[in-house]
Amino acid sequence: MKKAIVCGIDGSPDSQAALAYATELAEQLDARLVLAHVVEPAPSPYATIGPVAGATPPSFSIMVEREAEGDRLLGELVQARGIDRAERRVVTGFPAEGLADLADDEGAQLIVVGSRGRGPLRSALLGSVSTTLIGLARCPVLVVPPGAMIS
Numbered sequence: 390m391k392k393a394i395v396c397g398i399d400g401s402p403d404s405q406a407a408l409a410y411a412t413e414l415a416e417q418l419d420a421r422l423v424l425a426h427v428v429e430p431a432p433s434p435y436a437t438i439g440p441v442a443g444a445t446p447p448s449f450s451i452m453v454e455r456e457a458e459g460d461r462l463l464g465e466l467v468q469a470r471g472i473d474r475a476e477r478r479v480v481t482g483f484p485a486e487g488l489a490d491l492a493d494d495e496g497a498q499l500i501v502v503g504s505r506g507r508g509p510l511r512s513a514l515l516g517s518v519s520t521t522l523i524g525l526a527r528c529p530v531l532v533v534p535p536g537a538m539i540s
Contacts, residue, residue, distance in 0.1 A: 393421040393495040396502070397488045397518070400462050403503030407533040411501040412472060414531075422475045423495050424467070426459035427487035428452065452481060485521035492528055501531045 396411035398404045408424070415422035430452070459479040467475050478495075480487045492500050504519050519532045 390496060391419070391421050392498040393423050393492075394418070395423045395425050395488060395492045395495055395497045395500045397484065397500065397522075398424050398426050398463060398466060399484075401503065401505070403505055403533070403535055405466070405503070406535075406537050407501045407503040407531075408466065408470065409539050410531065410533050410537070412470070412475075413539055414499065414501070415474075418498075420498065421495070422472070423478055423491070423497070424463050424475050425478045425480060425488055425491050426463055427484045428455040428459050428479060428481050429483060430481055456481070484518045485525055488518075488522055489525040489527070492526060497528050499529050499531060500526055501533065504532045504534050 394411050394415045396404075396408055398408060411422060411424075414420070456479045460477065463477040463479070466472075467477065478491055480491055482490070488500055488502070491497075500522065502519050502522060504517075519530070523530050523532070
């Protein structure tokens with residue numbers, strides 16, 4: 390199977406900059422481009438009271454809706470950018486873990502993500518997907534900084 394480049398997409402301008410880099414690298418390296426959107430799990434109101442017989446948990450329908458939105462987002466980006474050969478994946482989980490696991494599943498040689506450029510203090514307080522991903526991924530991670538352009 391051809392090696393892959395996984396690109397994390399959340400719809401932000403930062404992730405769109407990452408997409409530009411990932412697309413260019415996939416072409417240059419003749420790699421599969423896998424666009425990934427990670428949907429965080431919805432909290433379940435049944436965690437403390439238990440399900441009602443025959444009822445569909447609201448968290449399930451919320452997750453189905455979020456996954457459909459993620460797939461739409463990826464589809465719109467592929468179409469708007471004219472990307473011919475991109476695979477789309479919507480996974481459920483926490484962003485860094487979901488991207489690292491997907492990269493393993495896809496045999497990725499690289500993960501590309503954008504950075505909001507919050508700086509070290511804000512990232513330490515608020516958390517950073519890219520920083521966490523670097524610690525979890527078993528392949529290189531390219532973090533595209535805010536405002537980066539391909540020449």
